[in-house]
Amino acid sequence: MARKSNKNANIKDVAALAGVSIATVSRFLNGNLGRMSAATAAKVQDAITKLNYVPNSVARQMITRSSKLVAVIVANIDDYFSTELFKGISSILESQGYIGVLFDANADIEREKTLLRAIGSHQFDGLLLQSFSNPQTVQEILHQQMPVVSVDREMDACPWPQVITDNFQAAQEATEYFGRQGYTHVVVLTSELDLSRTRQERYRGILSAAQDVDVLEVSEASYNHSEVHQRLTALIHKSDQKTVVFALKERWLLEFFPNLIISGLIDNQEVTATGFADTDFIRRMEPKLTLITQNPFLMGASSAEIMLRELNGEHVAPDRMIIPAKLQ
Amino acid sequence: MARKSNKNANIKDVAALAGVSIATVSRFLNGNLGRMSAATAAKVQDAITKLNYVPNSVARQMITRSSKLVAVIVANIDDYFSTELFKGISSILESQGYIGVLFDANADIEREKTLLRAIGSHQFDGLLLQSFSNPQTVQEILHQQMPVVSVDREMDACPWPQVITDNFQAAQEATEYFGRQGYTHVVVLTSELDLSRTRQERYRGILSAAQDVDVLEVSEASYNHSEVHQRLTALIHKSDQKTVVFALKERWLLEFFPNLIISGLIDNQEVTATGFADTDFIRRMEPKLTLITQNPFLMGASSAEIMLRELNGEHVAPDRMIIPAKLQ
Numbered sequence: 001m002a003r004k005s006n007k008n009a010n011i012k013d014v015a016a017l018a019g020v021s022i023a024t025v026s027r028f029l030n031g032n033l034g035r036m037s038a039a040t041a042a043k044v045q046d047a048i049t050k051l052n053y054v055p056n057s058v059a060r061q062m063i064t065r066s067s068k069l070v071a072v073i074v075a076n077i078d079d080y081f082s083t084e085l086f087k088g089i090s091s092i093l094e095s096q097g098y099i100g101v102l103f104d105a106n107a108d109i110e111r112e113k114t115l116l117r118a119i120g121s122h123q124f125d126g127l128l129l130q131s132f133s134n135p136q137t138v139q140e141i142l143h144q145q146m147p148v149v150s151v152d153r154e155m156d157a158c159p160w161p162q163v164i165t166d167n168f169q170a171a172q173e174a175t176e177y178f179g180r181q182g183y184t185h186v187v188v189l190t191s192e193l194d195l196s197r198t199r200q201e202r203y204r205g206i207l208s209a210a211q212d213v214d215v216l217e218v219s220e221a222s223y224n225h226s227e228v229h230q231r232l233t234a235l236i237h238k239s240d241q242k243t244v245v246f247a248l249k250e251r252w253l254l255e256f257f258p259n260l261i262i263s264g265l266i267d268n269q270e271v272t273a274t275g276f277a278d279t280d281f282i283r284r285m286e287p288k289l290t291l292i293t294q295n296p297f298l299m300g301a302s303s304a305e306i307m308l309r310e311l312n313g314e315h316v317a318p319d320r321m322i323i324p325a326k327l328q
Numbered sequence: 329m330a331r332k333s334n335k336n337a338n339i340k341d342v343a344a345l346a347g348v349s350i351a352t353v354s355r356f357l358n359g360n361l362g363r364m365s366a367a368t369a370a371k372v373q374d375a376i377t378k379l380n381y382v383p384n385s386v387a388r389q390m391i392t393r394s395s396k397l398v399a400v401i402v403a404n405i406d407d408y409f410s411t412e413l414f415k416g417i418s419s420i421l422e423s424q425g426y427i428g429v430l431f432d433a434n435a436d437i438e439r440e441k442t443l444l445r446a447i448g449s450h451q452f453d454g455l456l457l458q459s460f461s462n463p464q465t466v467q468e469i470l471h472q473q474m475p476v477v478s479v480d481r482e483m484d485a486c487p488w489p490q491v492i493t494d495n496f497q498a499a500q501e502a503t504e505y506f507g508r509q510g511y512t513h514v515v516v517l518t519s520e521l522d523l524s525r526t527r528q529e530r531y532r533g534i535l536s537a538a539q540d541v542d543v544l545e546v547s548e549a550s551y552n553h554s555e556v557h558q559r560l561t562a563l564i565h566k567s568d569q570k571t572v573v574f575a576l577k578e579r580w581l582l583e584f585f586p587n588l589i590i591s592g593l594i595d596n597q598e599v600t601a602t603g604f605a606d607t608d609f610i611r612r613m614e615p616k617l618t619l620i621t622q623n624p625f626l627m628g629a630s631s632a633e634i635m636l637r638e639l640n641g642e643h644v645a646p647d648r649m650i651i652p653a654k655l656q
Contacts, residue, residue, distance in 0.1 A: 284553060
């Protein structure tokens with residue numbers, strides 16, 4: 001059903017037939033419809049259809065060296081944090097006619113390298129990265145000069161700008177807050193601590209503000225739900241102090257908190273719970289919990305703003321921008 | 329920090345220095361590491377780094393007409409269904425060295441058109457589509473001949489293969505199942521019915537198997553959580569029959585079921601609940617609910633298998649493949 005394309009029609013013909021400028025057709029082709037009326041867009045689309053015009057974008061890319069596509073690698077699209085990060089990025093990129101193209105590392109550092117290799121050997125105008133790898137590895141594999149902005153995962157000796165949360169401070173402040181409410185016993189629920197610097201920072205933050213701390217590490221690869229639930233319950237009862245269960249990862253909060261609430265164990269009297277949570281499901285349950293939100297949408301939007309400055313030719317210093325987490 | 333690239337080095341030099349065939353280097357560059365040993369991959373990467381070789385992929389694309397990138401448009405990455413769909417697609421594409429590139433329509437038909445326009449004017453080897461638009465619109469905007477496979481959203485007069493669930497049958501069978509348990513009063517919890525054919529099919533399936541049906545439509549754009557909760561509770565109490573609350577969309581199930589369970593209203597005696605659910609959070613809550621799963625990962629994988637056949641030159645008839653939903 002797809003028509004044969006008319007190789008003779010070019011952008012000038014489209015502009016002439018639509019009665020608009022070539023710049024307008026170009027903005028249309030780049031999906032940059034920000035300041036374009038629906039009527040104009042319709043006229044251009046109509047002319048393109050009538051002339052059966054196919055923009056030779058690959059050829060155009062070789063001349064302009066711009067694809068108007070920005071690659072975004074996130075850690076795992078199953079995590080709401082990653083998808084919100086992308087939605088924030090995407091909304092800002094669109095404002096200047098760029099499109100965010102999403103690559104899912106699937107929580108796998110080897111897969112991330114495969115994606116970097118693919119991105120490095122194609123025409124993307126820039127890369128936004130929630131990375132497992134270190135900057136040197138990224139650069140060696142990417143192997144192409146393009147603007148890079150790192151988001152969420154803090155990197156040392158990072159040659160490009162970073163947008164991060166202060167995980168240490170967020171965990172410390174939350175622990176202090178619950179300490180003031182008398183919850184002096186902390187049960188930390190986390191994935192393997194040694195696998196993620198983010199988790200380590202959060203754990204250090206808790207240790208800096210509490211003495212009576214127990215840790216329950218759950219292996220993401222293999223775990224038994226009811227066994228973890230039992231061990232968690234045992235740790236809560238272990239201390240005679242008021243206890244706060246502190247989830248370092250939203251996934252565990254979503255998996256284990258509902259049954260603790262339903263069983264009546266979390267009563268906001270003797271036992272409460274908190275953690276890093278960016279979805280609303282747990283917030284809507286009774287009794288209401290006070291949780292930490294990092295605002296991934298804002299983190300994504302902020303990293304995209306830096307990317308746009310670089311795409312507009314500005315050199316941005318490789319500084320760290322810290323988006324504060326909120327306890328609410 | 330990024331090195332200047334050496335324009336003289338070419339793929340032959342890389343193969344020679346690495347002591348492998350050009351085909352091997354090519355597979356490496358395309359991220360096709362399936363049958364490649366880590367040692368070989370390391371040698372190739374090492375040679376690329378030493379020679380500072382940058383594959384001119386855009387030029388290569390003009391010759392081979394292949395980018396090894398397959399575009400995937402999903403309805404909304406905030407929905408677990410969409411992200412699982414992509415993970416299924418991605419895992420199959422990788423097996424033959426293709427990379428799935430994710431575009432998020434963000435539940436916005438206008439945005440979907442912008443994405444189609446961008447995909448149509450760049451070099452992607454194919455398109456997998458969870459679409460809001462009709463096939464004619466997709467073809468007119470895409471405006472390029474590439475293999476297309478549609479997944480999840482059923483389309484009429486569709487010129488390409490489709491992978492779908494039978495939403496009518498799934499809803500009908502679930503309603504019959506609960507009817508046999510004595511739950512003859514059904515309260516349907518859904519987003520606006522007139523906006524989605526999928527929801528309409530599910531609603532028709534319920535009506536075909538139950539007489540006593542109440543509907544609560546929630547506007548995704550604007551709604552008040554506690555007001556919806558109250559109206560839902562009122563509808564449950566409305567009938568003197570045993571009631572099953574039936575969520576047509578996982579989002580509402582995740583948002584409203586926990587409090588119905590915590591409040592003790594859902595007891596699996598007088599009142600139970602079901603719906604389309606692909607995440608595990610609700611399944612893990614007590615009392616256990618019987619829910620409908622569509623297996624989005626399998627739907628994605630199946631659509632990617634069809635895509636690979638097309639990419640290998642086979643013409644696949646525009647048939648519908650139906651992945652049955654499971655009540656469990």
